[in-house]
Amino acid sequence: MAFKEKISALTFDPRGLVLPALFLVAWQFVTDVQWVDTRIIVPPVDVVAAGWKWFLSGELVSGLQASLWRDGSGFLLGALLGIALGVLLGVSRFADAVFGPTFHSLKHISLFAWIPLISAFFGRDDLAKVVFVALSTLYPVALGTLEGIRNIAKSQSEVARVYGFTPRQALFRLVLPAASPQIIAGLHLGLIYAWLATVGGEFILASVGEGIGLAVIRGRASFHVDLILVGMLVIGLVGLVFNTAANHIEARLLHWRGNHS
């Protein structure tokens, strides 16, 4: 199966291009013959032109930078807190009994439902957005860490006890390495959620300042469909790059496990 997939990845199947090509042709056609309002369905050429103009003005890059900065700092904060929380709940039965139920109840609150409360406390600017991104990263990372620690084989922890590991040794030599596959999977999920939260946060907490989501939502307010499309494409591409990179890093980091399942 794996071999077959590798083969199909190597040999390129042009049939996959039919649908996108048809879509592009149809898009160009309906705008050419003016069957649709070209303010709503902008010709593909105009979208490319708008993107190029946006790129040349430097605003696309600076907006993307601002968004990526929020994404990165929120992710870092959330990931550190998430691993810490996951380790605490996973290692200490006491902490799990006391904080676990609260933690598992709060996770059911849909992510975006936190935004109004966060904005009441932290305003609408960078701080609120970073807090929201951190919160969205925290949950998948903490849950992954917790699951990883729960799955550590009893024999492994017994070896650590026999060798008289100090808590510090146990953490760095046993708990974190043994739980690393799930922690990394949690971080991967957290990365996806962080980008989702960055963009969603910029949409909902629209404010002055720079950011790719902010630019898109302003484009919507001023009915610039070309800008919206370019923005969407950039948002999607960033997500795609994150996901692909995370997949590669995950495979590389977990290579030592031997199996690729």
Add this chain to the structure above:
Amino acid sequence: MHRIPIFGMRGIGLKLSRTEYEVAVMSTLQSIEKPLSLESVEARLPPLHLPGQENILPALRRLAIGMVFPLLLLALWKVATVHVWLPPQLLPDPAFVWESLKEMAASGELLGQALVSLKRVLWSMLLGGGSGLALGFAMGLSPRAKAYLYPSFSLLSQFPVIGWSPLMIIFFGIDEALKIATITVAVIVPFAVATYKGIQNVPVKLMEVGRIYGFSFRQTLWHIALPAALPAILGGVRQGGMQAWLALVFVELLASSEGLGYLLVYSRNLMQLDVVMVCMAAIGLIGLLFDLALTRLEQHFSRLSPKGY
């Protein structure tokens, strides 16, 4: 003619004549050592866990310990409001939040808004679920459909749905169509991925049995692919439900005139944080119920699905 079910394919409802059955057993016997029998299927099932078997006391104790932290938080919250550490607009009195909850529940406002939201989710689950299933089945069963659809699908599915919303506002306005469309798109991807993967993982032997008997496409779909892929599909239903709830709150926050998300953002703008908290609790509770119900459904059906060994 006397018709008996194929052993080991419980849940498929496939009835065969004696000779057909013998051929089927023969063909499976060639590839595996031990014959499939109903007993071995039962043995593979996870042990039955009947409610009432476990002791209630430890559960109560767990609950009591779990309540300590929330109660401490509540006490801290109360103390903070009594001493006015934060302005009351930012931190309303817990008793006041409780009053708001009772009031909103009694007046039917909470239920009304929740029903509006739930109706949106339901429609989108039906629309998105139907198209996702169709897409997943098409890509899973037909190599040709996969060759045409899969590259576009896998590319688009990696774009966050949230990113689509501004474009959808342009196309659909900010009315009901916007919510249904956004949530539907959010639901299609998990449904299609789960169905596709589920069919990919249908044991080859089951498919071979179908081929030997010259099953039509419809029979293959109905008697082999669907039952065997059911657990995976139900996993997709759960994922889809979660995604739908996430997208719903998002789109209601973004542009809405009714629903829980609307109430949330409206009361936030009036700085009525008590209402905000009540809404968050309601959203959390519905999310929890969704999760419980869909997990139960998934577990129930995954025990019934046929395995190929």
